[in-house]
Structure formats: C-alpha cells, structure tokens
Amino acid sequence: MISAPEMPETTVAPTSAFPAWFQAEQAAALAAYESTPAPTRRDEPWRFANLKALDLEAFVPAPPIASEGKLITASTGIGGDTAARLIFGNDTLVLRETASLPAGVIVQPLAEAARDHEALFREYFMAQPVELGSHKYAQLHKARLSGGGVLVHVPKNVEVALPIELFHWVEGENASVFPHTLIVLGENAKVTVIDHFKSADGARAFACGINDFHLGRGAQLTYVAVQDWSRDTLAFHLNSTLVGRDANSTALIANFGGDYIRGESLSKLAGDGGRSVMLSLNPLDGTRQIDQRTLQDHAAKHATSDLLYRNALDDKSQVIFAGLIRVEPGNSQTDAYQRVENLMLSEDAIAHSMPGLEILNDDVRCTHGATSGGVSPDELFYMQARGIPEDQGRRLIVAGFFNSLLDRIEDESLRARLAALVAQRFGVA
Amino acid sequence: MPAIAEETEKPNIDIDRSVGDFSYKMDYAFDAGVGLNEQTIDYICDVKKDPDWVRAFRKDGYRKFLEKPMPTHWASHDLDNIVFENIRYYLSQGVTPSRSWDDVPEEMKQTFERLGIPEQERKYLAGVEAQFDSEAAYSNIKAAVGEQGVIFVGSTEGLHKHPEIFRKWFGKVIPSSDNKFSALNSAVFSGGSFIYVPPGVKVKHPLQAYFRINAQNFGQFERTLIIADEGSEVMYMEGCTAPKFETSTLHSAVVELVALKGAKIQYVTVQNWSANVFNLVTKRGLAHEEAEIKWIDCNIGSRLTMKYPGVIMKGRKARGEVISIALANDGQHQDTGAKMIHAADETTSNIVSKSISIGTGQSTYRGLVDIPPHRKGCKNNTECDALLINTNSRTDTYPAIVARGNKNACQHEASVSKINAEQIFYMQQRGLTEGQAMSLAVNGFVNDLVREFPMEYSVELKRLIDLEMEGSVG
Numbered sequence A: 001m002i003s004a005p006e007m008p009e010t011t012v013a014p015t016s017a018f019p020a021w022f023q024a025e026q027a028a029a030l031a032a033y034e035s036t037p038a039p040t041r042r043d044e045p046w047r048f049a050n051l052k053a054l055d056l057e058a059f060v061p062a063p064p065i066a067s068e069g070k071l072i073t074a075s076t077g078i079g080g081d082t083a084a085r086l087i088f089g090n091d092t093l094v095l096r097e098t099a100s101l102p103a104g105v106i107v108q109p110l111a112e113a114a115r116d117h118e119a120l121f122r123e124y125f126m127a128q129p130v131e132l133g134s135h136k137y138a139q140l141h142k143a144r145l146s147g148g149g150v151l152v153h154v155p156k157n158v159e160v161a162l163p164i165e166l167f168h169w170v171e172g173e174n175a176s177v178f179p180h181t182l183i184v185l186g187e188n189a190k191v192t193v194i195d196h197f198k199s200a201d202g203a204r205a206f207a208c209g210i211n212d213f214h215l216g217r218g219a220q221l222t223y224v225a226v227q228d229w230s231r232d233t234l235a236f237h238l239n240s241t242l243v244g245r246d247a248n249s250t251a252l253i254a255n256f257g258g259d260y261i262r263g264e265s266l267s268k269l270a271g272d273g274g275r276s277v278m279l280s281l282n283p284l285d286g287t288r289q290i291d292q293r294t295l296q297d298h299a300a301k302h303a304t305s306d307l308l309y310r311n312a313l314d315d316k317s318q319v320i321f322a323g324l325i326r327v328e329p330g331n332s333q334t335d336a337y338q339r340v341e342n343l344m345l346s347e348d349a350i351a352h353s354m355p356g357l358e359i360l361n362d363d364v365r366c367t368h369g370a371t372s373g374g375v376s377p378d379e380l381f382y383m384q385a386r387g388i389p390e391d392q393g394r395r396l397i398v399a400g401f402f403n404s405l406l407d408r409i410e411d412e413s414l415r416a417r418l419a420a421l422v423a424q425r426f427g428v429a
Numbered sequence B: 001m002p003a004i005a006e007e008t009e010k011p012n013i014d015i016d017r018s019v020g021d022f023s024y025k026m027d028y029a030f031d032a033g034v035g036l037n038e039q040t041i042d043y044i045c046d047v048k049k050d051p052d053w054v055r056a057f058r059k060d061g062y063r064k065f066l067e068k069p070m071p072t073h074w075a076s077h078d079l080d081n082i083v084f085e086n087i088r089y090y091l092s093q094g095v096t097p098s099r100s101w102d103d104v105p106e107e108m109k110q111t112f113e114r115l116g117i118p119e120q121e122r123k124y125l126a127g128v129e130a131q132f133d134s135e136a137a138y139s140n141i142k143a144a145v146g147e148q149g150v151i152f153v154g155s156t157e158g159l160h161k162h163p164e165i166f167r168k169w170f171g172k173v174i175p176s177s178d179n180k181f182s183a184l185n186s187a188v189f190s191g192g193s194f195i196y197v198p199p200g201v202k203v204k205h206p207l208q209a210y211f212r213i214n215a216q217n218f219g220q221f222e223r224t225l226i227i228a229d230e231g232s233e234v235m236y237m238e239g240c241t242a243p244k245f246e247t248s249t250l251h252s253a254v255v256e257l258v259a260l261k262g263a264k265i266q267y268v269t270v271q272n273w274s275a276n277v278f279n280l281v282t283k284r285g286l287a288h289e290e291a292e293i294k295w296i297d298c299n300i301g302s303r304l305t306m307k308y309p310g311v312i313m314k315g316r317k318a319r320g321e322v323i324s325i326a327l328a329n330d331g332q333h334q335d336t337g338a339k340m341i342h343a344a345d346e347t348t349s350n351i352v353s354k355s356i357s358i359g360t361g362q363s364t365y366r367g368l369v370d371i372p373p374h375r376k377g378c379k380n381n382t383e384c385d386a387l388l389i390n391t392n393s394r395t396d397t398y399p400a401i402v403a404r405g406n407k408n409a410c411q412h413e414a415s416v417s418k419i420n421a422e423q424i425f426y427m428q429q430r431g432l433t434e435g436q437a438m439s440l441a442v443n444g445f446v447n448d449l450v451r452e453f454p455m456e457y458s459v460e461l462k463r464l465i466d467l468e469m470e471g472s473v474g
Helices: A020-035 A068-074 A111-115 A118-123 A135-144 A377-385 A392-410 A412-425 B038-048 B052-067 B077-081 B106-114 B117-124 B145-146 B155-161 B163-169 B182-187 B422-431 B434-450 B455-469
Strands: A084-089 A092-097 A106-109 A151-155 A164-170 A175-177 A181-185 A190-199 A203-217 A221-228 A233-243 A250-253 A258-269 A275-284 A288-300 A302-313 A318-327 A333-344 A350-359 A366-376 B128-132 B135-141 B151-154 B193-197 B208-211 B223-228 B233-241 B249-251 B256-257 B264-271 B277-287 B292-299 B302-305 B310-313 B321-329 B333-344 B348-355 B362-370 B379-388 B396-404 B408-420
Touching: A068 A092, A084 A106, A106 A111, A111 A118, A111 A151, A111 A181, A118 A151, A118 A181, A118 A203, A118 B277, A135 A203, A135 A233, A135 B163, A151 A175, A151 A258, A151 A302, A151 A333, A164 A175, A164 A203, A175 A302, A181 A190, A181 A221, A181 B321, A190 A203, A190 A233, A203 A221, A203 A250, A203 A333, A221 A233, A221 A412, A258 A275, A275 A288, A288 A302, A288 A333, A302 A318, A302 A350, A302 A392, A318 A333, A318 A366, A318 B264, A333 A392, A350 A366, A350 B208, A350 B379, A350 B408, A350 B434, A366 B193, A366 B396, A377 B145, A392 A412, B038 B052, B038 B182, B038 B264, B052 B182, B077 B277, B106 B128, B106 B135, B106 B208, B135 B145, B135 B151, B151 B155, B155 B163, B155 B223, B163 B223, B182 B256, B182 B277, B193 B208, B223 B233, B223 B264, B223 B434, B256 B264, B256 B292, B264 B277, B264 B455, B277 B292, B277 B321, B277 B434, B292 B302, B310 B321, B321 B333, B321 B362, B321 B434, B333 B348, B333 B379, B348 B362, B348 B396, B348 B434, B362 B379, B362 B408, B379 B396, B379 B434, B422 B434, B434 B455
Parallel strands: A084 A164, A151 A181, A164 A190, A175 A203, A181 A203, A190 A221, A203 A233, A221 A250, A233 A258, A250 A275, A258 A288, A275 A302, A288 A318, A302 A333, A318 A350, A333 A366, B128 B208, B193 B223, B208 B233, B223 B256, B233 B264, B249 B277, B256 B277, B264 B292, B277 B302, B277 B310, B292 B321, B302 B333, B310 B333, B321 B348, B333 B362, B348 B379, B362 B396, B379 B408
Antiparallel strands: A084 A092, A106 A151, A350 B396, A366 B408, B128 B135, B151 B193
C-alpha cells in the first residue's frame, strides 16, 4: 500500500505557515488521500500505466537545504532579464526578486498569499477538479503543501513584458517536494511564467506538483515548464488551465529529467473564442518513463485548442500518451487539433498512444493524429554523404524534431532561448 | 472490384426499411426454455448430440461467462439492460439443414423468400446457408465448388463430420475467456458456418450465410470457423435481419478465421438488425505467412453493436485489413473498430473506418494496434473519419497504439466534421432537395469504401444509406 510521506509539524517554517483554516483543509485532504483507493490498471486513466513505479514508501520529508548560495548561483534560467525571480529549495523560499514587477502584480509564496489575498486564494486555489486520474495524489499535494507554492496575479489590463522565472529545487536522498504555481490573470492581462524543476544532486526524490491557471477575458499566458529533476525522481505534475472568453494560453512542458513522470494537463475552454495551445517535448533514454494524460475540454463556442506532443525514445524508455478532445453539446464552431509523434530511436523503446475524441456537436472541426516511427535511414545517409557522422546526424534529427515544435510559441525571444536550450541538450549547439 | 458509376440512374428503390420486419409464428420442435443454467447447456448438447469434448467446452465457457464482469468500465452502460435470465438460448426445428428449398419448412421458406435468399443464390452465389434462430434451415453449395473439395456446412455438421480439421482450430483464435460474450457464445453456440478451402483452391463466387432471428426474446449465438488452406482464396458474406419486437434480442456470435500460408480470406458483413438487437460479436482472424485477411464490415442496424474485428498477423509478411462503415441513427450506438496484432516481422495492416451519426445516434471507433517486442518492418495505417449530421449527434474515437522499437511505423489519423454547407447549397441550386443533397453527400463520404464491397452489397448499402437519411434533415 502507498503511504504518505510523514511530515512532522516542525518542517513548516513559521514564516511560511498557512492560516489555520487552510491547515484544517489540509488535514481533511490527508484523510481523503488515505481513504482514496490507489489506482488500478482497470481504471481507464491508468491504462498501460506502470503502477509499481508509484510506491511512495521510501520517501521522507525534505531536510533543510545545505547551501542556499549554491542553489542561487545554479539558478541560471533560460537567460536574459526577468520581471521577477523566486527560488525555492526543498519548498523553502531562498530568494525573492520582485522589484521589477509592474504595479499591482502579485508574485508571492502561497502561504503568504493565503493570508494577504485570502479571497483570491479561496476562489482559485485548486478550484478545478482533478479529472485525469490523479485525484488521490492531488489530495496528497494539498495536504503536504508547505512553502513551495507561488501565486502570480496580474490584474486587469496589465502586461508584464519580461518573463517571471520560478525555481523549485529538491535536495537530499528520498526528499519530497510539493511545488505549486497558481496563476490568475485579470481581463486582458498578459504574462510569461517559466517554472524550473531541478535537483541539487542526483539523488532519488519525489515531487508532487500542481499548477492552476485561470485566464480572465482576453488574457494571454505563456507558460513554460523546464522539468529537470534527477534521473531517479518520481514526479507528478498536474496542470489545469481555465481559458476565459477570447483568452489565449500557450503552455510548453519540457521533460528533460525524472525517472517516472506522470503528467496530467487539462485545458478547459470555458469562454467563447478562447484558445489553448498545449505543447510537450520529451526526450527519453535509459529506463525512464513518461505517462501523460491530457484533456481539451471545449465548453464554449468558437474556441480553438491545439495540442502537439513529441517524444524521442532511446534505450528502454517508455512513453504513454492518452489525450482526449471533448466537445460538449451546443459548442459550435469548435476547432480542435491533437497530435502525438513518437520518434523511436532504439529497438527496445515502447510508445503507447491513445488519442481520443468525444464529440457531441456537429458544427466542429476536430482532427487527431498519432505516429510512431524510427529515424529515416535516407536522412542519415544524406548527412553522412556530407560528412556528418551518423551519431551526430541522429542528434541533429532529434534536435530538429523538437525545435520545430517550438515554432508554435509566438514570443520570438523566448522561442530563441528555448531553441538554444534544446540545442545544448543534444550537443548540437 | 466492380465500380459503381455515380451518374447511372438509381434502380427503382422498391426495398424499404421494413423488409426484415415481419415474423411467422413457429412451433419449435426444440426449445431450451427461458434463462441459462447448466441444464440449458445439457439440453443443447443432447439435442445436438454433441461429443463429450464439446459438452466440456460448453461447460467451461459457461463458467467463464459467470466469472467475467460486464466490461462497463470502458463500454456502454446500455449493456446492463441485457437480462440474461429472460433470454431463450435455443430454438429449432431440428438440427439437419435441408439441401433443397422444397424441403425447408413452409414458414421458414416464406421468410427467406421474402428476404430474397434463393433468388440471390441462383444469381451469383457459390453456396448459401440460411440460419433460422438457432439452426441452419438450409445449406447448399454448388456442385462445382463442392467437387473442388470445399466444405461449406453448419458448425454442428462441421464438428461431427470433419472433426480432424474442426477441432484443430476451433476456439484457438478466440479463446472462450477472451471476453464475457465470447464465453457466453462458447457455452450455448449453435449454427454458423464451417468452411474449409483446400490448398490452392480459389473459390470464384462468394459463399453466403444469412442469419435470421424470428422469435421474441431470442438469443442467437452462431459460431463460424473458416479455414483457408495454403494458397487458397475465399470470400464469405453474411447478412442479418430480425423483426422489430417490443423486447430486446441478443445476438452474440464468434467468428474465427484461419488463413494458412499465402491464403486470402475476405469476410463481408452487412448488419441490418432491427433496432432492438444487442449485437455483441467477437471476430478475429489468424494470418499465417504471406496470408491476407480482410474484414469488410458494415453496421447499419441494431440497438448497440460492439464489434472489433481483428487480425493476428502470425507469419512473416502477413496482412490484415479492416474496412468499416457504421451508420448510427436515433437511439442507436455503433461501437465498432479494429484490432491488429503484428506478431511477425514485415506484417502490414490497414484500418479505414467511416462513421455517420444521425439524430441522437452515437458512433464510436475503438481500436488497438500492437507491435510486440523485437519486431521489424511492421507497418500500420489507420484512418477514422466521422460525419455528424445533426447538432445532437455524437461520435467518439478511442484508439490505442502500442509501438515498440525503431524499425516499424504506425500512423493514425482521425477527423470529425459535418456536411459541408456549401456543397449542399451547390446541389440545391441545381434542383436537388435538401434531403437528396444530404443523401448524396453522405454517399460521397463513404463512396470510396463502398467500392470495396461486392457489387450486390454496395448497391444495397447505398439504398440503405438513402433510407436512413430520409427525414434526418432539419
């Protein structure tokens, strides 16, 4: 049986403690976590999943971090200026730079936000139900949430030009962290937020993170998660985005690290004319596994959603993609697209693809696609003929495979920085 | 493949939707009563004079049926409306089918004559079997085909007269434990065809079976086994109808195909059960080296159809194909799909599925493509297109693709759309009514698949689509 990592009261630092009412909710969440049965493969959201990987027995509360300075130095981000920077080590705030934020914009740890902006917190914090299978682990997250959460609130008609970068570090053998990013955008607000998930050492760790994004009318959000946990980390990343009328959300999740990652992304098009772009790039090797479940929920008219997930699988890695486009009755003029592409780099890699559609309205254009295949020998030959060795040619193809996905990001400088990051990862910079 | 010229005048459409909607009062000689228990199975075994191994096989199937849960964790909850205690599991006039129409009992003869069976046999078929409730009433094969060594008999006759071939493959492609309904079929199966085509024999004309449910609350559980020996070819077609009763009827068949090295089997179904029939069918083929199995499946009738024809490509370079058309009208749910298991190198499969949902109709595509470890050179192509006619129509697509290794390729594409308003406007400008225009557009949507059907079936299919489209506009 899976048990929750024990978490003595003392690990919650007095400075980041949540108000009493929330602590009561946390106690209830822990009870809910414990009483909710663990998933089985008979549950559709866990079809093909490797449930053995979900053993949480060994994980312990994260210890205090050894050196704040080391983490701060290592928090380089994607480069360039930022509007705000928050760095957390083992769910404790170690650096806060918010001086360049426009007036009225809030970027602060959740425990403070629960005190200072209680109404906002109550309205938006985990307001969306977790529908894609991990509701049990969402309860665990809520119960164990301490200092590792952030509220980003951009009020009406305010644009934050520079990106906000958030760093979540984990350190120590079997340490557990519970990062949370809550973004609330008022009407016509605009912001770019980049989450970095990093390990300070190569140790095994457990992360159970949640993101809640709420886009008011006409708001624009660009969100990037650079997940770079140690190669021995078990992580849940549960994201939900609520897109209001004429709002526009673009989210990219880059999974570079982790041993077993369960990702759930739900985009609910709640207002007419909303748009959601969902992107993910997943280079995998060794015996690493990624299990991603997505839902494009069209609950309004004239809304657009566009999902593109790309996986490159080497060695004995495995990926599961299960996506669903759901068009609820009456939501005419829906335009939804969903595509998963698996680039198979080795004989032992396994890709499970389950792209789904549930369409309850006729006035729609919905398509999906799934492909799996290897690197074309012709392409490799072409490069070899021009003096590029096979190994490098292969890396170029993989980098190109991911790079073309970045084309869907509108912000040019962000796109260039992410492209540089991908190139550096594949040694083709 | 006969092509259908678009411009040719449509023949007078004198068939109507109710062509199968009649029933005759029958005095059945054998009736296993209502409900299912061990005694029911013994009764069926005694009537059919089953050998001991079949009795044991049935009992084992029954146990598995009881053990298996309803698959409602993924399938429609409409399944819960099947009341197994209220169903009659065996009804017949005797177990030996007639070889000549003259010997068929009068009421059955009338039934099949109204459905046009003897007429079709004279015209173009190499052999016909007509099943009335539990047993074949008529079974005949043209002398020339019989002389080539082709066996075409009912499953009962097959297991009695040709046990050496029958037993070798029976239950091997679809084990009883495959699912709840294959287990049920294993317990109470009766009727269906047994076909054996000797090596190198190419049966020029199709063999046909016609399945008819006549009695209320009746469950039909036919079992078909087709074996195409090395290098042989055969096409099998089945049609099915039932009257519209007030209460629901269950049809749960198991169809197993075995294509030995280099053989080709085409299996064509035009399913037009009345809208009170639960049609829960397990169909699977085993393709050996360089063999080809093609399922051509058209679902127009029934209340709920769940059918996912599959091909296990067991030998190198084997090929599997599923061509599927589903039309779901008000109150119907067509839950269809395909299953492709690439168990050998260089195997290829193709799935093309088109569905049309009208009114509150719901069509679902469910598919599985699996490439097991260490395969190379396997290819799968899947295309699913859904057309929605009304705002309250529904379509779902749930494919699962398991790809392993870097030496194979899988691609899946699906789209959902409605009828193009501009096309309808264009046709109306030229004098067609909106209904005619819609009907033409729907026929256009499925046209490239209809071409794959044998001539006679494709004509019937087009008519059926026209009829289903009637009154669906507005």
